[in-house]
């Protein structure tokens with residue numbers, strides 16, 4: 001089973017903010033949406049854009065390269081030119097730390 005990786009102290013990531021971290025070799029973007037934390041792979045399934053550098057619109061992140069929208073909560077692709085979801089990861093708060101785990105191969 002993969003390990004949980006600490007991303008930041010819970011108070012460090014304010015609502016609307018995101019942080020990109022390496023989790024076992026995968027680039028993961030962690031978002032605070034109105035006090036809830038979500039983590040998705042920081043890769044657009046259209047052509048590899050770095051999603052976290054795009055604009056956050058509510059719980060949607062807009063890819064900075066060609067404008068595809070992804071749901072930050074689910075990783076689902078919501079608009080063209082992306083059609084496949086990006087990976088979503090579990091997030092927890094443990095000892096005041098936001099932690100993420102890549103559970104795809106557990």
Ligand code: FES
Nearest residue numbers: 044047049063066
């Ligand atoms: S790389 Fe993201 S929309 Fe094209």
